Amino acid sequence: xxxxxxxxxxxxxxxxxxxxxxxxxxxxxxxxxxxxxxxxxxxxxxxxxxxxxxxxxxxxxxxxxxxxxxxxxxxxxxxxxxxxxxxxxxxxxxxxxxxxxxxxxxxxxxxxxxxxxxxxxxxxxxxxxxxxxxxxxxxxx
Amino acid sequence: xxxxxxxxxxxxxxxxxxxxxxxxxxxxxxxxxxxxxxxxxxxxxxxxxxxxxxxxxxxxxxxxxxxxxxxxxxxxxxxxxxxxxxxxxxxxxxxxxxxxxxxxxxxxxxxxxxxxxxxxxxxxxxxxxxxxxxxxxxxxxxxxxxxxxxxxxxxxxxxxxxxxxxxxxxxxxxxxxxxxxxxxxxxxxxxxxxxxxxxxxxxxxxxxxxxxxxxxxxx
Numbered sequence: 001x002x003x004x005x006x007x008x009x010x011x012x013x014x015x016x017x018x019x020x021x022x023x024x025x026x027x028x029x030x031x032x033x034x035x036x037x038x039x040x041x042x043x044x045x046x047x048x049x050x051x052x053x054x055x056x057x058x059x060x061x062x063x064x065x066x067x068x069x070x071x072x073x074x075x076x077x078x079x080x081x082x083x084x085x086x087x088x089x090x091x092x093x094x095x096x097x098x099x100x101x102x103x104x105x106x107x108x109x110x111x112x113x114x115x116x117x118x119x120x121x122x123x124x125x126x127x128x129x130x131x132x133x134x135x136x137x138x139x140x141x
Numbered sequence: 142x143x144x145x146x147x148x149x150x151x152x153x154x155x156x157x158x159x160x161x162x163x164x165x166x167x168x169x170x171x172x173x174x175x176x177x178x179x180x181x182x183x184x185x186x187x188x189x190x191x192x193x194x195x196x197x198x199x200x201x202x203x204x205x206x207x208x209x210x211x212x213x214x215x216x217x218x219x220x221x222x223x224x225x226x227x228x229x230x231x232x233x234x235x236x237x238x239x240x241x242x243x244x245x246x247x248x249x250x251x252x253x254x255x256x257x258x259x260x261x262x263x264x265x266x267x268x269x270x271x272x273x274x275x276x277x278x279x280x281x282x283x284x285x286x287x288x289x290x291x292x293x294x295x296x297x298x299x300x301x302x303x304x305x306x307x308x309x310x311x312x313x314x315x316x317x318x319x320x321x322x323x324x325x326x327x328x329x330x331x332x333x334x335x336x337x338x339x340x341x342x343x344x345x346x347x348x349x350x351x352x353x354x355x356x357x358x359x360x
């Protein structure tokens with residue numbers, strides 16, 4: 001099974017390594033060549049270029065990909081690349097990172113698999129505080 | 142009419158000035174603080190500072206009314222696509238027109254359902270080709286939503302169509318000659334119009350048959 005990871009920052013690189021470890025044939029795309037160093041001893045594919053550039057996507061082999069993770073640092077780039085991979089290349093499993101919670105919800109309602117780290121952080125931070133022994137001001141007698 | 146303009150660069154600012162002059166109600170959204178200050182000093186409170194791809198900014202601009210038209214004219218194509226999608230799909234704005242900055246991104250607009258786009262680079266290139274016809278066929282207008290385009294053909298002396306009546310030219314299905322320009326005068330094409338070398342012929346056609354039309358008319 002082939003996967004492409006568009007945007008090879010900390011998140012993209014780690015996801016790529018995990019998928020490769022699970023036996024996926026993974027190709028990464030990043031406009032910075034140095035992103036390759038995040039992948040360590042990498043045996044998968046790596047294409048230097050902007051993720052919106054259709055030639056770059058073609059070189060990364062999106063036409064034959066079964067899954068795609070889109071995690072560049074731009075929400076809107078991720079949104080449009082993710083939709084392109086679904087609609088034009090017919091990739092069944094496209095996962096898109098979107099930092100802005102409202103845009104993440106908007107596109108999730110329209111059939112995009114979105115992951116919003118901001119929402120996860122908010123929930124986790126609030127839950128940890130709630131789990132502490134400290135009580136809010138005014139609530140204790 | 143109420144219009145929202147996203148992006149206060151030269152294009153967005155000039156469109157806003159014109160719409161205001163025409164008496165329309167406009168909100169202009171500009172993200173950069175220094176540029177927003179300039180525009181606000183000139184145009185007043187109709188200029189809103191913020192990222193027009195954020196839903197709460199669009200809501201403050203009145204996207205939910207909704208406006209009759211939204212113009213997504215920022216310098217980033219991905220932003221223009223997202224703004225247009227949110228306007229059309231999220232708030233049922235009847236008309237969203239998007240600027241294409243990099244013509245290589247046009248497929249994104251087409252595939253993601255942004256049918257009304259304007260690309261200055263492609264437009265200028267079309268004009269240049271009009272002056273210097275490379276292959277005898279120039280695209281004048283693409284009606285993407287309708288699936289039609291207008292092209293102009295330059296008829297050289299040895300063209301297969303030269304000397305023929307229009308009825309006698311075998312064009313593919315989905316193509317029709319509409320006018321013939323000769324010595325600076327345009328005439329509506331009729332079945333008995335005879336094509337002559339030097340003519341500029343305008344055809345309306347379905348995308349994809351350009352080459353067959355060119356072979357039939359220009360050679």
